[in-house]
Structure formats: structure tokens, C-alpha cells
Amino acid sequence: MSFDDAYHSLTDHDDDARWAYGTGFADPLAGVPTALPEGVDRADLAAYCLMLGDDALVMSHRLQQWITRAPEIEDELAVANIGLDLLGQARLLLTRAGEAEGAGRGEDELAYLRDPGDFRNVWLAERADADFGQLVARLLVFSTWRLALLDRLATSGDPVLAAIAAKGVKEVSYHREYAAGWVVRLGDGTDLSHARMQAAIDAVWPLTGELFAPHPTELRLAEQGVAVDPSELRDEFDGVLTEVLRVATLGRPTVPAGPAPGRGRDGVHGDELTEILDEMQGLARATPGGAW
């Protein structure tokens, strides 16, 4: 191997072919028609894409905060991988939201220049994790719910949403498997891990009610075959959680699952989202006109 290989073409920055990889990522929506489906309200579609996009963006942010803190290197890799998948979903969904809105906003304007009251994510996504048990509890609930949702959304009347969902199904299946694996290991591990895993499930449980409460936007779009009515996801979710908790020797939480503490879909959030956005948006907002 030549000593100079890795350096050879650095200053010829126009020629991607000389490198093992390019500098960007392949467009996962290549070939998918992007015209808006007929008869669908643009504002509704934009709002719906923001809901699912913000869920992914905010959940990804919480996973990013785990980097260099995971219990093993294998988990560093897994957590980064899941965070990267969700970030990828968020980018596609925010881009679609911008297209549907038609006001010229792209993924970065939507991610960096909206205030907390304009974010549409569920509270489950923004909750900070007190320990690794809470991370995997939250990830199990989130990915079980999101997988059921994306599975149905893969036949959406919006071809872009359908393509994003089809790609997401493969990714989120792995997220659920990873989370369920850890819930079982911790639940059926030591006395200490069992107690912590039970506490983590109990702590996350009150946030599940919001996941199945449909927003009027979701119902309008579900009627047109574009969105999924989240109340239809409850049975699948309950079936998966019951089985995972049984294998993990964990009890089903006695804490009531509702009413939801907030309506994230309406832009009502806790202080935790403000903290997330301060961290995420600070630099982008401090350098107006910057090119990154």
C-alpha cells in the first residue's frame, strides 16, 4: 500500500470517485414521486410530518446524549446507530413537512428555528433518562409504538410518507429488538437490575397514554388514507409489551397509563424540551447566515 494513498486527492475536492466513499449520504427517496397527493390539505400534511419528524428528532437527541456514557462499547455502537436512524427519519419527515407547507422552509429551518411551542413531539420522546434502564424502557415503548405506526403508514396515500415508513420499518424493528433484549436481561438479571428495570417501566408508563390519543389532524388524514389513527395501535402495542414484560419477569405497571400529562401534538411541552432545544439550536441561532 502506498504511503500517500489517503492524501493523494485531498486538494482536488471535486472528484468523489477517488475516495472509497463520498462525503454525503445517498438519497433514500431517489425515484419516489414528490408531488402532493390530490385532495389532501397541505397544512394538515405538513403538521402530520412534523409530528412524526419531531418524535424522531427529539428522541434521537436523547440518544445522542448517551454517547460516551453507555455501559459497553457494543451499546455505544447500538445507541449511536439508533440515534442515526431516527435522525435520518427526522430529516426526511421535516423535509416533507417543508415541501407540504410550501413556504420555503427546509429541514434545518424547521429543526433550528422553531420554538418549543411549535414542536409536535410526544412527551415520551423528550423525557430525560435517569439511568440505562429508563433508556431501554423508553426505547421499548417508543419503538413498539412507532413500528406499529410505520408498518401501517407504509401504504399511505402520500408516496413520500409511504417510502419513509417502509424504510423506517426495517430500522425500528431493530430498535425494538435491541430495547426488548435489554429489558429482558435487566428484568431477569440481578435483584438490583430487576428493581431498577421495574422502576424504569413504572416511570415511563404514564407517558404511554398520549401515544394512542388521536389528534384531529391525524383523524382527518387517516380518513383520506394518508395517516394512521394511533388509537388503532393499542392492541399490537399491548400484545408486545405484555410478552416482553412476561419474559423479563416484570410486573405490568400499576400506575395508570393516562390521562396524558401534556398534549405534545398541540405544542404543549415540559421544561425538558426547552433544555433540549437550547442545546440543539444554540450554535445555529448564534451564527446567522453561517454555512455548514
Next chain:
Amino acid sequence: MSDVAGEKVFAEIIEKDQRIEPRDWMPDGYRKTMIRQIAQHAHSEIIGMQPEGAWITRAPSLRRKAILLAKVQDEAGHGLYLYSAAETLGADRGDLTRRLIEGRQKYSSIFNYPTLSFADVGVIGWLVDGAAICNQVPLCRSSYGPYARAMIRICKEESFHQRQGYELLMTMMRGTTVQREMVQDAVNRWWWPSLMMFGPPDADSPNTAQSMAWKIKRHTNDELRQRFVDMTVPQAEALGVTLPDPDLRWNADREHYDFGAIDWSELKRVISGDGPMNAERIARRRQADEEGAWVREAAAAHAAKRTEVRA
């Protein structure tokens, strides 16, 4: 095989430029040197996640966030391959991690400097990954097989990271005045520490001769450092930044760039634990290890129960 016969076979393999494999006879000194070198490299990948990882949540565009997250994930992957390579020599990952957090094994001193702005992410890619590639490309021909093979994949990914870092800096240099100043400031801070990454000067590097005889190392520290300088100067010109060395100039006789004297007392200080971020880097690694202990114990307990059920 007797030690005498083993030593003869070992010497022949080295002489013919072939690879030593895990089950081959090898001198104790070779084994210890390889474990130390591979472990330090693995520790560097894992500690090296911290300075850049600190910017993932604050990255100013979603594209840059994705690139940085993927890069830090690659570093975790490199750490994993390298710990595995060390395990082929009889080392244990948990034991190596303890040596790291107890300060008994080193990692690259470059990661003891802070990352003060987002331009540091680009400069680390360009200069730090660039210097790492200079060091590591020759290691793809290192005499220990599992290490050499790990280095091939690692070098490919590092070269991708370097390209991304350089591309970020190019983009920032085309941006606002504030951004250009951020890039220059980061270059000023990282240039000299990058030159120190090649280690002490040859005259002061006691292990180099043995490592070269065993073909663990292929070039001396000073040779590699000169290559790095020669490659980097034209890149800095293309980028439009000034390298912070008034003595840096082309020497037509030598056909190399001359450069100023390196402050070796700074390297000694940082290696001995007195760099700006040594304590924080180890504290973070120790905290992750301690806070993860109950999780690892649970996984082991669960696996043991499963084995009992099957038995």
C-alpha cells in the same frame, strides 16, 4: 515447540515479511509490546469519542449532525476491533479498561485538548485524523496479522473522516467572517499538538529500534512527521488558512518543508497527565464504566441463568 525452535521460525516469518498469527510462537517482549500498542490505540479511539462527541447535540445543521454521529460511531467500532485484536494476544478487555481508568495505560495525548468551537470538529478531521492516517497506513503492513488487518478497515474509515473534516472547513471558509476566524483559531490551537502525535524525536524514542526490527513499525517518528508536514502545507494553502509556524518554508535542497522547533516539554506535560483535559477525559470514562457496572452484571447473571436452563 521449544523457545529456540520458536524463535527461529518467528525470525524467519519476520524476515520474509509474512504475518505473525495469534497461535504462532512469539517472544514475550513482542507480545507485551503488541498488547501495549494495540491497547493504547483502542483507548485512543474510545477516549477520542469525547472531544468530538461533545458537539453532536450542538451541531449546527442536521447533515453535519448525522456525519458527526456516524463518525463517532465509527470510532467506537474501531475501539471494538482493536480490543478484540488485543484479546487475540491473551489480553482481556475489562482488564485493559481498568488499566486505562487507573492511568496505568496511555492513550493519544491529542485528546487531552478541549474542543472550543464547531470548527474544531473539522480541524480534528483534517489534522488529527490526517496525522493518524500517516501513522496508521504503514501499520496495515505491521507484522502482527490481526492488527494489520484491523488497520486496513480503520484506515479506510479514517480517510473518509478526514475528507469530511476538510469539506466542513472548506464550507466554513466560504461562509461568514466569523466562521473563517473560527477555522483559523482552531488551526492555531491544533497544529502543534498534531505534530506531537508522531511521538518524541527519533533521538529520544527508545522503543523505535526494536519495533522496527520486529516490523511492528515501518518508519521512524521523524520520518512520519515530515511526511505529514509535506502533505499538509499545500492543503492549508488550498483552504486559505495560515499554519502557525513562522519557520515553515520549502527547502529545495532537502525537497521537504522545514518547520520550527516543537515544544517537547508540552508533550511531556500532557502525556504525564497535566494537559488541559486529562482529568475530565478519564473521569468521564470512569463514570461510564462505573454507572454501567450494574448493567453488565445483570447481563452476565441473565446469561448464566439461560445456560443453567439449557443444561
